[in-house]
Amino acid sequence: MLGTTFTAGGYGATFLVSDWYRAQGGSDIDAGATLGVALVGTLVGVPVVGWFAGQLDASRLAALAALTMSAGYLLLGSGLVNLPHVAALLIGLGWGMFYIGGPMALSERITDAQRGPWFTRFSAFQMTGICGSPILLTAVIAQTGMAIQATFLLVGGMGMLAALLLGMFASREPRGHDEPSLRPWVRKLSAVAASSAIRPIAMVGLGGCVFSGIMSFQGSLVEGTDSHASTFFAVHAATVVTLRLMLARRLSMMPQLRLITVLLSCLILGIVCLLGTSFHPAFHIIAAMLTGAGYGLVYPVIQTWTINHSAPEHRHAALTWFVVAYFVGIFGFPVVGGWILVGAGKEWFILTLAAIASLELAAARLGSTGRPPAHGGR
Numbered sequence: 198m199l200g201t202t203f204t205a206g207g208y209g210a211t212f213l214v215s216d217w218y219r220a221q222g223g224s225d226i227d228a229g230a231t232l233g234v235a236l237v238g239t240l241v242g243v244p245v246v247g248w249f250a251g252q253l254d255a256s257r258l259a260a261l262a263a264l265t266m267s268a269g270y271l272l273l274g275s276g277l278v279n280l281p282h283v284a285a286l287l288i289g290l291g292w293g294m295f296y297i298g299g300p301m302a303l304s305e306r307i308t309d310a311q312r313g314p315w316f317t318r319f320s321a322f323q324m325t326g327i328c329g330s331p332i333l334l335t336a337v338i339a340q341t342g343m344a345i346q347a348t349f350l351l352v353g354g355m356g357m358l359a360a361l362l363l364g365m366f367a368s369r370e371p372r373g374h375d376e377p378s379l380r381p382w383v384r385k386l387s388a389v390a391a392s393s394a395i396r397p398i399a400m401v402g403l404g405g406c407v408f409s410g411i412m413s414f415q416g417s418l419v420e421g422t423d424s425h426a427s428t429f430f431a432v433h434a435a436t437v438v439t440l441r442l443m444l445a446r447r448l449s450m451m452p453q454l455r456l457i458t459v460l461l462s463c464l465i466l467g468i469v470c471l472l473g474t475s476f477h478p479a480f481h482i483i484a485a486m487l488t489g490a491g492y493g494l495v496y497p498v499i500q501t502w503t504i505n506h507s508a509p510e511h512r513h514a515a516l517t518w519f520v521v522a523y524f525v526g527i528f529g530f531p532v533v534g535g536w537i538l539v540g541a542g543k544e545w546f547i548l549t550l551a552a553i554a555s556l557e558l559a560a561a562r563l564g565s566t567g568r569p570p571a572h573g574g575r
Contacts, residue, residue: 199322199359200260200361200366202322202325203362204299204359204363205324206327206352206355213335215228216345225414225539226536233529234282235288238290239292239527240524241290241293242295242297243294243296243297243524255299255301255305256363257364258298259367264360266295267291267355269286269288269290269353270288270356273349274348293520296520300319300516302366304316304504313446313448324434328437330355332430332431334352385511396563398519400557404492404554405523406550407526407554410531414538421475422474422478423477424478428485429484429485434489436485440489440493454561457498458558461554462558463490464495464554465551465554467486468484470483503519504516
């Protein structure tokens with residue numbers, strides 16, 4: 198779990214890429230293009246783990262992922278060469294490998310009944326890193342005057358520590374005794390698409406767009422207001438982590454369609470509250486709480502839905518496609534979002550996020566005759 202937090206902190210540091218470019222006279226369009234390169238890295242990293250996790254323990258691949266991400270940040274912060282796109286490619290590659298390798302390593306060591314609560318805890322530690330990293334780095338910059346580029350070196354060191362912890366986990370927590378083999382997942386798309394897992398896979402892609410839009414451009418959204426991006430990160434993270442840890446077991450007992458509807462409604466309402474940030478900072482804080490509760494809780498619910506309600510021989514493929522869809526949203530949207538923010542303004546950008554979240558809610562309810570498959574195998 199600590200290795201997860203430190204690795205996730207590496208992804209969280211990408212939220213400072215927009216500030217880094219603007220400090221150098223660039224724009225959100227430049228930041229979006231760089232994050233688009235990171236998307237290419239993730240789309241390479243995911244299939245690498247998807248294919249080879251059967252031959253090499255997924256937790257060892259997760260440790261390698263942390264090292265890869267670390268290399269990207271050390272390159273970005275060194276100042277020796279001006280290759281932000283190469284660094285972004287390594288960061289995306291590492292995060293893509295970890296994002297599937299981490300939950301896969303955990304999934305191999307637990308039962309169906311344990312998966313819901315453990316995935317919720319896992320995602321709590323992950324969110325701590327994702328939102329905690331920009332908070333701490335922003336505090337370091339404010340208190341010491343350190344340049345954003347120099348703080349990337351700290352992130353690189355954090356990635357090395359994460360690799361050590363994940364390597365220790367691999368050696369001390371043996372997985373199941375499956376025969377080593379390649380695990381094809383691309384050709385299983387038709388089987389996954391024919392199952393109910395296709396709905397949460399589509400939902401996580403849309404949710405990734407919303408999450409990256411809110412987080413990656415938070416500095417731009419609060420520009421010219423009395424609100425601060427670090428406040429949003431702190432409140433959002435505290436809300437997510439607290440609720441995930443408190444409700445890890447209870448979520449699996451709730452009516453799932455009703456739960457997902459309420460959570461996504463909270464997400465939509467939170468996005469709309471961002472429109473009030475220019476009027477009063479309270480709207481910004483309320484938005485952080487509502488989006489934290491909505492997105493933060495719905496993610497582990499639909500992740501468990503994807504795995505537990507796929508046939509055992511298709512679970513590996515379902516999780517891989519789940520992660521692919523997530524990364525298409527998380528790194529793909531900033532490319533478009535940057536243009537919307539610069540060209541159309543904050544209001545249209547926020548309304549676009551609200552529309553995408555509404556599509557996610559529609560995907561959850563479309564074709565439902567009762568409720569989606571139960572969370573946690575119940």
